[in-house]
Amino acid sequence: MTIAETAAGVEQRRRLVTAIPGPASQALMDRKAAAVAGGVGTTLPVFAVRAGGGIVVDADGNHLIDLGSGIAVTTVGNSAPRVVAAVQAQVADFTHTCFMITPYESYVAVAEALNRLTPGDHAKRTALFNSGAEAVENAVKIARSFTGRPAVVVFDHAYHGRTNLTMAMTAKNMPYKNGFGPFAPEVYRAPLSYPFRDGGLDGAEAARRAIELISVQVGATNLAAMVIEPIQGEGGFVEPAPGFLSTLAAWCRESGVVFVADEVQTGFARTGDLFACEHEGVVPDLIATAKGIAGGLPLSAVTGRAEIMDAPHVGGLGGTYGGNPLACVAALAAIETIEADGLVERARQIEQRMKSRLEDLARSDPRIGDVRGRGAMLAVELVVPGTTQPDAVLTRAVAAAAHRAGVIVLTCGTDGNVLRFLPPLSISDELIDDALDVLAETFRTTTVTS
Structure with a gap:
């Protein structure tokens, strides 16, 4: 070009x-x-x-x-040809029925694609939503349903969204939280690996520092989920030192805690892997995605281990617009573009x-x-x-x-x-x-x- x-x-x-x-x-x-x-x-x-x-x-x-891509949304480019063609065809057929009322094939196809593409070869399920904040919030709901535990751990400098729960999970006060409380309870914050400011602390040591604080202040038996961005977004594009994510994920497995990767900003080829946690071979229990998923149309997803995803009761997950048919065909076209190009x-x-x-x-x-x-x-x-x-x-x-x-x-x-x-x-x-x-x-x- x-x-x-x-x-x-x-x-x-x-x-x-x-x-x-x-x-x-x-x-x-x-x-x-x-x-x-x-x-x-x-x-x-x-x-x-x-x-x-x-x-x-x-x-x-x-x-x-x-150099912004609408904050990492138009990863495949604005008005990408496959996305445009797919949306034009779909809008002529129907724009909405609500998947919870009369479902349609494209929602299932997106779920199948995400189950195939996300890290790990275990059995998976996917649920679709509208925004990154919705995906993160539903990941927490699913983890709480599966574990029967209330607490959630997030990290310094984290950004997870603007709903009440995700504001509590977000670290930065202005402009995201100031004046909007009180926030959802049972959210706890742990120190992140921040190589530029950690004085040489390696990833495994930084993880052990976080685990010690979590064990003392929260207790693993109370913890439903640990939610982390593999590379932080709004918090400053902080890339943890090697070994930080893998050490945390191993502790979560040993402790029965659901390890949630918030890949809303890092997903869909953005970081040079299809998903950022693949860089160290980390396989999350649940992965939250959005932004680059659908070439600019509003869509998000939670994908994860089948036994965890299937824990909520029927009707416990969903939403009027979640997995809108226009967004679903756009996602399929965006995924095709990532792979074909x-x-x-x-x-x-x-x-x-x-x-x-x-x-x-x-x-x-x-x-x-x-x-x-x-x-x-x-x-x-x-x-x-x-x-x-x-x-x-x-x-x-x-x-x-x-x-x-x-x-x-x-x-x-x-x-x-x-x-x-x-x-x-x-x-x-x-x-x-x-x-x-x-x-x-x-x-x-x-x-x-x-």
Whole structure:
């Protein structure tokens, strides 16, 4: 693919025809302010009108390089041809009947695909829902039903969603939790393996530290589930040291605790494996998926061991829109695209291309304290030079400058000091190089510090 080619009819080239935001987007932002609840924020003050490949086109005709993928959703690319064709065909047949009323084959086909693709060769079952938060919440329901125990353990810096239970499971107060309590009880937090801040603690040692705290403060006999992101998302793209996940999973098996992998952000080829827990050969009891599952349509799933998934009573799982037929055919098309187009390998190629450039940048700029991540899920943590002190002010300034230059980047981290990169796997090498050139120039010219 060359930079001049098109994807979904969109020219694959960064091009700015107005300042960011342009007048059309500014007018739409004014309408948003008058019509949309103030609590609904936006990262960029531009309104999308088309997208494809690695480009988002705004209302003013600006072409922006997409290093966000709608927060890891459009992994196969926006308007991916197989997804478009499948949804167009389905919408002409029927849009909804509710699987709990009159079921349809595509829901079963998605369940079969997830049972086949997720880690482990044990018998599995799947249930479909709408969002990542719903998937995580239902994983907890299933684990509690299976074990008869109440408690749930999550980890420092975790993000699991915005429902009442998943807000309790999420570590970051602003903007996710502040003023919204009280939260669901019986949620406990353990220390994470965070190599950049752990002072050399290896993964197994970090896991034993967490297990000791859990054993003392919760007690394994009270614990239904341990829920963990194999690589954290909103918490800062923290990749635990090798041995952390596998040690925790082994303890869960020995203790009768359901080990739940929250792969909402890491799943579906994003990290250079189909699922991130495969990197260390970890087989979760339950796996929660969403985001990249359906090429941009709302769908999520819980997949896991048949005996655990079958524990809830009939009617105990479900929802009006869970496994909507449009989303199901989109998921099947997205999975076909991942497999047919070799997108797991493409994620590894993106990692190699981006990470080497980011590491070069870190060597020349001491404000970049850490480069981390796998596949097309990469991040840099910005700090006061020579320390691990977070620099959120610099992070916001660099992101804003990149946005003005036509590159969509996202921030994250409990302290707001991490730039994260989540390009669609359909992005071209030329767009990656252009975006990284912009990022390098942005770091060179941005001198704001905390």
